[in-house]
Amino acid sequence: MxxxxxxxxxxxxxxxxxxxxxxxxxxxxxxxxxxxxxAAGAGIVCPWITHHKHPDWYTLARRGALYYGELTKELENDGEWDIGYKQVGALAISKEDEVIKQFQAEAMSKRAAATPEVGDIKRLSGEEARGLFPLLNIEYQALYVSGGARVDAxxxxxxxxxxxxxxxxxxxxxxxxxxxxxxxxxxxxxxxxxxxxxxxxxxxxxxxxxxxxxxxxxxxIKPQRGQIIHFGVKEHITSDWPVVIPDSSYYMLAFDDQRIVVGATRETGAGFDYRLTAGGVKEVIEAGLEMAASLENSLISEMRVGFRPMGPxxxxxxxxxxxxxxxxxxxxxxxxxxxxxxxxxxxxxxxxxxxxxxxxxxxxxxxx
The missing domain is CATH 3.50.50.60 (FAD/NAD(P)-binding domain)
Known part of the structure; x- marks a missing residue:
């Protein structure tokens, strides 16, 4: 065939x-x-805490997250060791106690439904969360889920x-x-x-x-433009920092090369306009500083634009x-x-x- x-x-x-x-x-x-x-995706693999609630979405997202274990082994057998994949855990953050409770209930429900890969689930204070992701603003409460992962797309x-x-x-x-x-x-x-x-x-x-x-x-199908920013934080060792999932459409995560990624805009109606815009960059930077004010002293190492394929x-x-x-x-x-x-x-x-x-x-x- x-x-x-x-x-x-x-x-x-x-x-x-x-x-x-x-x-x-x-x-x-x-x-x-x-x-x-x-290009518009940072690399988070964590359907255990998410804003998506559709059960048919979760069917594929769950299978997708679990497949990474098999895929990484297959690629290693073929000599491909470096894909930036690592199970670093995830921090769901919010300033509202009720939101953290909802995140916790969701993660516990998914773990109980024959998915032990969700891992450990633990509520953290702002200080405890900052111990895992040192740039995180301390006023956030957090839920830690050990089964979260990241990958370099x-x-x-x-x-x-x-x-x-x-x-x-x-x-x-x-x-x-x-x-x-x-x-x-x-x-x-x-x-x-x-x-x-x-x-x-x-x-x-x-x-x-x-x-x-x-x-x-x-x-x-239609394109949705996403603008994303990579920050260099040379004064930190970021390899084991968890991915950060706030109660918004933004996110933040770290990679081995002392790099923090914040993104991304969701611009429906922009068509295939392949441009970084002042408004989009401002939005991403503000979202990043809202989660981690210490990023204001970091270097912007890269900015990307990608077009997500959005269905109905x-x-x-x-x-x-x-x-x-x-x-x-x-x-x-x-x-x-x-x-x-x-x-x-x-x-x-x-x-x-x-x-x-x-x-x-x-x-x-x-x-x-």
Missing amino acids: KVIIIGSGIVGASAAYHLSRNGIDVTVIDANHEGRAS HLLCQAMQRASSLHGAQFVEGKASLTLKNGHVVGAEVNGELYACDQIIVTTGAWTNEFLSPLHCSIA DTLPLLGKLQGHHNVTIATGLGPSGITMGPYIGVVASEIALNHTLPFDLTPYDPLR
Whole structure:
């Protein structure tokens, strides 16, 4: 069987890795768009405390978080050790006692529901929380959940791409267009060359409708711009600092290289405007200082823009495209791309191979 994957972001690279490891002939075609979604994601993997309440969202987010354990071992076996993944725990923070109680109840409920990986759950004072994340403002109460983790999305993508190549996957750079014969998809053309296939997996994120246009159909997807800032804190050793999840849409986390990441804006209606804006940068900095005022003395080492693929709700758009038995759609992960992305790549691969899934795919219908 020959499978073409359009897009080599987290979902596409994961699909390529899963398929190539199982002996499938895989070609990955990527247009190398500026602003792929992972650029707007900091790297938090912690569905145990979240603002998302939809049970079908949690089904995938839970499986996505748990899959990282398997994935890291597979990548290590293929010589890929550095993806920035580490279980550092998570701090849910708020100045309101009731909010912390809600976070605690949520985490305890999920742990009790056959998910011991949530780990230890403990309420902390502001001083205790600051002991784990020294830059954190002391007026915050916190809930510590040991099962929280973080990953560097850029390193993860690169590692899965290299490992896929090791197992025989071919990567082609260029803008692909669908090739049809008698109304059926038979492959994709890129740089004037036709790549024939039996199945095609579309992981083109916010650009999906442009790719699907030859089929005269569209899905409910739109870009949401996210601006994110990386701060250098050379005076601290940040390797083991937990991810920080406040009672807002922002977040903060640390990586091994003495780097703090704060993000991200959620700008619906900006289209594919690939610009850092004064308003967006101001918003991110203010959110960071609200959580950790000591960041005012740090250096801004990098600022990024990415376009999250937003569907009609919080659920991914995932499944075979109605009327086209060999076209699988995997997009619409929104702000959950890093948590779910690698696992969604595996699911998309299994869908393309017509394998049975361990959950009902109906809620994620790409044409809903």
